[in-house]
Amino acid sequence: MDITIYPSKVNGTVKAIGSKSDIHRTIICAAMAEGETRVRGIVTSKDVLATAECIRALGVKVEFNGDECIIKPGIFAEKPHLDCGESGSTLRFLLPVTSASCGGGSFTGSGRLPERPLGELVNAMTKGEVRFTADRLPFAIEGRLTAGEYLLPGNVSSQYISGLLMALSITPGESIVKLTSKLESSAYVDMTLNTLRCFCAEIVADGESYIVKGKERLTSPKVIDSDGDWSNSAFFLVSGAIDGSVTVEGLRRDSLQGDKKQADILKEFGASVEWNGNVLTVTANKLQGNTVDLAEIPDALPVLAVMAAFSEGETHFTGGARLRLKESDRLKTVHDMITALGGKAVEFPDGLIVQGGGLTGGTVDGANDHRIVMAAAIAGVHCKEPVTIIGAEAVNKSYPDFFSDLTKLGGKCHVI
Numbered sequence: 001m002d003i004t005i006y007p008s009k010v011n012g013t014v015k016a017i018g019s020k021s022d023i024h025r026t027i028i029c030a031a032m033a034e035g036e037t038r039v040r041g042i043v044t045s046k047d048v049l050a051t052a053e054c055i056r057a058l059g060v061k062v063e064f065n066g067d068e069c070i071i072k073p074g075i076f077a078e079k080p081h082l083d084c085g086e087s088g089s090t091l092r093f094l095l096p097v098t099s100a101s102c103g104g105g106s107f108t109g110s111g112r113l114p115e116r117p118l119g120e121l122v123n124a125m126t127k128g129e130v131r132f133t134a135d136r137l138p139f140a141i142e143g144r145l146t147a148g149e150y151l152l153p154g155n156v157s158s159q160y161i162s163g164l165l166m167a168l169s170i171t172p173g174e175s176i177v178k179l180t181s182k183l184e185s186s187a188y189v190d191m192t193l194n195t196l197r198c199f200c201a202e203i204v205a206d207g208e209s210y211i212v213k214g215k216e217r218l219t220s221p222k223v224i225d226s227d228g229d230w231s232n233s234a235f236f237l238v239s240g241a242i243d244g245s246v247t248v249e250g251l252r253r254d255s256l257q258g259d260k261k262q263a264d265i266l267k268e269f270g271a272s273v274e275w276n277g278n279v280l281t282v283t284a285n286k287l288q289g290n291t292v293d294l295a296e297i298p299d300a301l302p303v304l305a306v307m308a309a310f311s312e313g314e315t316h317f318t319g320g321a322r323l324r325l326k327e328s329d330r331l332k333t334v335h336d337m338i339t340a341l342g343g344k345a346v347e348f349p350d351g352l353i354v355q356g357g358g359l360t361g362g363t364v365d366g367a368n369d370h371r372i373v374m375a376a377a378i379a380g381v382h383c384k385e386p387v388t389i390i391g392a393e394a395v396n397k398s399y400p401d402f403f404s405d406l407t408k409l410g411g412k413c414h415v416i
Contacts, residue, residue: 003392003403005380006412007361010239014405016228016250017043018067019257020398021188023226024051024089025162025195028097030071031060032170033199033218039069041226046397050085054094057082058101073217076101084137086111086327086368086397091137092121092159096167099130099145106140111368113137116325121160124150147173147214154183157322161210162192169201171214178209184295184322187258194256198224228252228278230259231299232399235374236409237262238303240282241271242310242382246409247281258296265292265304269311289313289356294320298330301352302375305334308354309343310382321350327397328369337364337376341383361385370397377403381411388416 018041028051030037042048044064052062052069059077063070080102084091091109095118098105114137122135128150130143145167152160161177168175183189193203193210200219204211228250240246251260253275263280267273268290272283289311294301301317308315323330331347338345342360346353361383364376373394380387392415395402403413 001393002388002390002416004386004388004414004416005377006386006414007383008381008410008412009244010236010246010381010406010409010411011244012409013247013249014236014409016233016248017399017401018226019229020045020047021089021191021257022195023048024093025192026224026226027051027055027062027069027071028093028166029195029199029218030220031055031058031073032097032101032166033073033220035220035222037071037220038223039071039226040067040223042067042069043399045400046085047087047089050083050087051090051094054082054084054090058098078102080105082107084109084113086113088113088116089159092118092157093163093166095121095141096125096145096163099125099141099143100167100171103144104140104142106138108138112327117156120153120156121163124152124160124164145171147171147175150175150177151180152177153181154179155181158183158185158188161189165192165196165203165210165212168212168214169196169203169218170216172216173214175212175214176209177212183207185258185298187256187296191256227255227257230255230257230262232402234259234262234300235303235378235402236405237266237280237282238307239378239381241266241269241284241287241307243284245281245283247279249279251280252278259300261297262300262304265290265300269307287311289315291316291318293318294323294351298323298326299371301330302334302337302371303378305338305345305352305354306375306379308356309338309359309379311356313356315354315356317352317354319350320352326369328367328372330369330371333367333369333372334375337372337379340364341379341387359383361387363388363390366391366394368394370394370399374399374402377406377411377413
């Protein structure tokens, strides 16, 4: 699907969708628990559906009813086959969980997922007596994860750490996960710890290591609400910062999501940022380029780069080396998006410089990356001329109703 976004005025209120990151973790923990769990605030994006299908393959019943998901654990399957789609979270979380629960299985994926790294997680699990037929998808694993000591770098993928913590929580005995380098995207590990503790997992964390007292099953809290999604809400908030006023309901100011830092970043750029309970309003003001460290908020680059292009002066994005391993090489695809729309950007191995002054319009290749598509759409609202996005269906990965919500706020979208 290709879509054209026309210059328009975006104002109004939108409700935050459920956090994809939070939903992944909650559904997986519910699958490992005794008793039924009802998860409210579900968004049936492609990534969430990939996790749900993989959970079903493990022998767990998963039912969707509107914005609720009901998880009913049963007897874990033997040697299940898991198709993770394009979801890195699904693969990296369920790889160790499948070993711990089923003693083995086979895995496949699509898109860029087979190219995305797994080496450090494979090495750690191999030392835990799990055997792999290959180190990249597709592959099979055999062997049940054992309790013990696991070493992982903290600066490659927080998902490795989260996946192991989930799996070790249902691996009887005491285990320890030690970090061999400084942890990046620490908020995502904090989210995992919070979800596991909601399911009565016993984990002690000191910042450099995690001690896990494993048990046969976790304990269901019965009903749990998903957190409002900061990373996807940021697209509309940035639009308000550039020109207009946008309110997002359902964002928790005390959320553990690292992307909540974007509210502070918008303020640092000069936007007006106002809270009223769990309602956040961002209103346009004169924007000034800044320096943004992406180490803890890598997903923020595409939309913040758009805001930088509509600010005055230069904005320097640093600490983004891991962005080359996302759904697209996001340092390259963000650079290409900005320049395709008439802006100026310089790409570096681990960052980007974006020159302010505004964007004109043009055609953007969505690169099969949901965040590039959504960022280009927000740019299109504020460009002088229309913006056509190739492959706009990529939004289904995390936010299927994105264009519908953009239209409700006044955006003009036309499917070609």
